[in-house]
Amino acid sequence: MSEETNEEIEKLQKKLDYIGLDFDNIPEFLRNTENLDFILEKAYSEETYRVYKYVPINDIQIIFTKANRMNSIQEKYQNINPIYPYLVPENEEGIIKHSAFLKMLKTVEIEEIEEIEKQQEKLNNDIPFLIKYDKNYLWEIYYSNKLHKYFMLVTTEDKEYGSFFYLLREQLKNRNQNKKVFVPVSYMDYSNNLLEKDNFKDLEKYVWKFTKEWPIIYEVYDKDENPSIQICGKTIVYGKLESIYKIKLDNKKNATKFFKLIKALFILETEFPHDYKFEIQISQYGGLELVYNSKIITYEILGNFIKEQYKKKAESLRILKKEEKILKEVLDNLKIVEAEREKEYLLKQNQVATYLKCRKTFFGRVRYFFKGKLKDEINKLELPEPKIEVNEEEIKQEYEKEFYTIEDLINVCKELNIILNTVKNIKMDKTALEIRNNQLKVKINNASKFIEEIDSHRKSIFEFWRFANKDNGLALESGTIEEKKEENNKIPEPYFDYIEDIEEIAIRIDELQRKILSKEDTDNIFLALTRFLKPMNAIKSGKQYNFTTELEDIKNDLRSLELLFGKEEFDIFGSSTEDKTKINVIKNKKHRENKKEEYKLLKINKETDTIEFVSLLHGIINSLDKIYEKNNLGIKLKVYQVSEKSLNTEGYGIFNINPENALNKIKDEPIINLYSIQLKPETPAIGLSNIIYYDNFNKTLPTGMDISDEILIDISKLDLELKRQRLFRINIETNEQDVKTKTICAYEYEIRDN
Numbered sequence: 035m036s037e038e039t040n041e042e043i044e045k046l047q048k049k050l051d052y053i054g055l056d057f058d059n060i061p062e063f064l065r066n067t068e069n070l071d072f073i074l075e076k077a078y079s080e081e082t083y084r085v086y087k088y089v090p091i092n093d094i095q096i097i098f099t100k101a102n103r104m105n106s107i108q109e110k111y112q113n114i115n116p117i118y119p120y121l122v123p124e125n126e127e128g129i130i131k132h133s134a135f136l137k138m139l140k141t142v143e144i145e146e147i148e149e150i151e152k153q154q155e156k157l158n159n160d161i162p163f164l165i166k167y168d169k170n171y172l173w174e175i176y177y178s179n180k181l182h183k184y185f186m187l188v189t190t191e192d193k194e195y196g197s198f199f200y201l202l203r204e205q206l207k208n209r210n211q212n213k214k215v216f217v218p219v220s221y222m223d224y225s226n227n228l229l230e231k232d233n234f235k236d237l238e239k240y241v242w243k244f245t246k247e248w249p250i251i252y253e254v255y256d257k258d259e260n261p262s263i264q265i266c267g268k269t270i271v272y273g274k275l276e277s278i279y280k281i282k283l284d285n286k287k288n289a290t291k292f293f294k295l296i297k298a299l300f301i302l303e304t305e306f307p308h309d310y311k312f313e314i315q316i317s318q319y320g321g322l323e324l325v326y327n328s329k330i331i332t333y334e335i336l337g338n339f340i341k342e343q344y345k346k347k348a349e350s351l352r353i354l355k356k357e358e359k360i361l362k363e364v365l366d367n368l369k370i371v372e373a374e375r376e377k378e379y380l381l382k383q384n385q386v387a388t389y390l391k392c393r394k395t396f397f398g399r400v401r402y403f404f405k406g407k408l409k410d411e412i413n414k415l416e417l418p419e420p421k422i423e424v425n426e427e428e429i430k431q432e433y434e435k436e437f438y439t440i441e442d443l444i445n446v447c448k449e450l451n452i453i454l455n456t457v458k459n460i461k462m463d464k465t466a467l468e469i470r471n472n473q474l475k476v477k478i479n480n481a482s483k484f485i486e487e488i489d490s491h492r493k494s495i496f497e498f499w500r501f502a503n504k505d506n507g508l509a510l511e512s513g514t515i516e517e518k519k520e521e522n523n524k525i526p527e528p529y530f531d532y533i534e535d536i537e538e539i540a541i542r543i544d545e546l547q548r549k550i551l552s553k554e555d556t557d558n559i560f561l562a563l564t565r566f567l568k569p570m571n572a573i574k575s576g577k578q579y580n581f582t583t584e585l586e587d588i589k590n591d592l593r594s595l596e597l598l599f600g601k602e603e604f605d606i607f608g609s610s611t612e613d614k615t616k617i618n619v620i621k622n623k624k625h626r627e628n629k630k631e632e633y634k635l636l637k638i639n640k641e642t643d644t645i646e647f648v649s650l651l652h653g654i655i656n657s658l659d660k661i662y663e664k665n666n667l668g669i670k671l672k673v674y675q676v677s678e679k680s681l682n683t684e685g686y687g688i689f690n691i692n693p694e695n696a697l698n699k700i701k702d703e704p705i706i707n708l709y710s711i712q713l714k715p716e717t718p719a720i721g722l723s724n725i726i727y728y729d730n731f732n733k734t735l736p737t738g739m740d741i742s743d744e745i746l747i748d749i750s751k752l753d754l755e756l757k758r759q760r761l762f763r764i765n766i767e768t769n770e771q772d773v774k775t776k777t778i779c780a781y782e783y784e785i786r787d788n
Contacts, residue, residue: 083218146196542737544723571685
């Protein structure tokens with residue numbers, strides 16, 4: 035046996051000792067294992083784990099299968115075998131199985147088992163906020179309904195066996211204890227303990243309607259086998275900012291309440307989207323709240339909400355019914371007026387037509403002159419006032435009830451919509467008739483004036499003769515001519531989506547700044563991002579600041595870094611800390627450029643005093659002023675900053691393009707101020723692209739904003755106006771177990787036009 039083989043045997047033995055497995059002394063519970071009957075429910079097709087449980091480790095029987103984890107459950111179950119033949123080979127087939135077990139043992143590392151142990155210790159105290167956890171898929175735990183037993187399928191053709199060996203170790207160590215593991219149970223469907231199985235699909239659909247992202251619904255059992263329904267997912271809380279959420283329904287009563295609430299609101303919004311729009315917000319406990327007109331709708335107030343809405347709709351219905359009756363009489367009167375004016379117009383049209391026909395010949399004119407004066411046969415018409423008697427009390431009583439249901443509200447909404455459409459159509463008909471009557475009135479007036487003019491020239495045959503020979507135009511068809519206003523063709527401003535377009539805009543910003551900015555410019559911008567920003571802002575605002583203490587702190591840092599030189603001394607490398615063969619990486623992009631260092635760019639030495647230090651800071655500020663005169667992003671863009679205090683409008687500010695990155699800067703503050711500024715394309719601003727953080731002497735620096743998505747703005751140069759304020763909550767995940775719900779006060783600013 036070679037030295038290498040002995041070393042491998044020692045490693046295997048060490049792992050066996052750690053697990054507590056002795057091939058010569060196999061415990062009885064491993065000897066008496068057998069294959070279990072397992073029937074997959076035909077209706078089950080979901081691959082995502084639905085059920086998580088604390089399962090006693092001693093209740094889990096281990097079964098081996100010659101398969102891969104990616105194989106179907108049918109393929110896995112066809113090749114199952116008890117664990118004992120893998121531990122103790124009794125025949126030739128057993129030797130092959132034992133070799134497979136040793137191979138698995140060789141593959142696993144003790145550190146992997148220890149990681150799973152640490153993970154289960156955490157899960158023993160708190161389950162993850164989003165239920166699932168890292169590598170939960172390695173636990174292939176199943177449940178036999180027939181035998182009421184759990185079993186673990188160990189696939190021998192995989193590469194990760196940590197969960198199996200952890201379970202085996204715990205069974206060997208804690209055989210007489212009731213230790214449990216928190217695991218997903220594969221292919222187990224929801225029970226009927228809290229909701230009917232058919233309700234879960236509806237619940238997913240209802241939640242999706244309001245969050246716009248499909249949720250995952252788990253049935254989770256605690257250590258005492260008490261079930262709860264836990265709905266997890268994401269939703270938009272502000273702009274495009276997403277937040278995770280979890281709704282926990284820990285008993286049948288709460289589950290039923292929530293289901294009825296969200297179903298009722300779903301029905302209302304889908305049936306009447308123009309009347310009801312329910313907004314989603316994160317609750318103070320990290321769940322979801324449904325809001326209507328700034329009021330949180332809960333199951334407890336649902337009955338009153340339905341009653342209030344029903345009464346409002348019924349009152350609108352009462353008013354509309356009255357209006358409908360009045361409008362119908364007005365419409366009938368307009369039709370009568372239209373018919374009479376049509377007769378009057380036709381009469382006058384015939385009179386004018388007779389004159390025009392007679393004027394064509396000499397004898398016709400003479401005959402028309404001696405015919406006699408034309409007479410109006412139609413009296414002037416006035417539109418009568420409608421006189422409608424409406425029994426409002428009868429209408430009111432028609433909708434008075436003691437209790438109101440969703441069905442009642444839906445019915446009154448449907449009736450209201452029908453009446454609304456009817457009234458709308460009557461109003462359109464009324465408007466059309468009014469226009470028609472006005473047109474007829476104009477035509478009648480034109481005809482009357484023309485007839486009066488004819489009659490006014492019949493004082494003598496000679497005057498009438500001259501008038502009849504005139505080429506005068508008749509304006510019977512005159513009406514109101516509306517001038518059409520031409521719409522200005524505006525070129526829409528380019529739309530920027532920080533989620534989809536960030537890479538493209540980052541490259542654009544970096545390329546532009548490489549052309550515009552010099553090496554000295556980018557160095558000064560970089561210095562403004564460091565600890566020098568605070569004293570620079572003090573200079574800009576004119577506030578008190580202890581520059582002497584700041585300088586001493588910087589010198590102490592330089593001493594610790596062995597970078598504090600005298601005036602006659604210098605660092606021979608300058609800012610070139612590496613040779614050009616040194617490979618650096620930015621987000622998987624290789625380059626050979628030096629990263630900038632603040633202390634090497636701001637040349638402070640042992641002899642630098644406070645006056646010189648302040649002068650250096652003034653130099654950076656003056657340089658930035660010149661940079662802002664020539665640099666803007668060229669795109670309409672909203673940027674974000676978080677702070678515990680109010681927005682500093684007297685100095686420089688560093689803002690994020692992505693609000694999520696801004697919020698990630700906060701730690702333990704429960705209430706956060708989120709400030710946003712809507713930048714214009716021409717607003718002076720500097721994007722903190724790669725060229726700001728790195729030199730580019732070798733011309734190998736990748737283009738983009740791979741270090742950060744931040745923007746440097748001189749807020750003191752902007753004329754800001756607070757446009758909107760909004761309060762919302764967001765869940766920020768600190769680790770798998772811990773999620774902090776934070777309240778965000780959002781302040782939205784825009785730049786005034788000069």
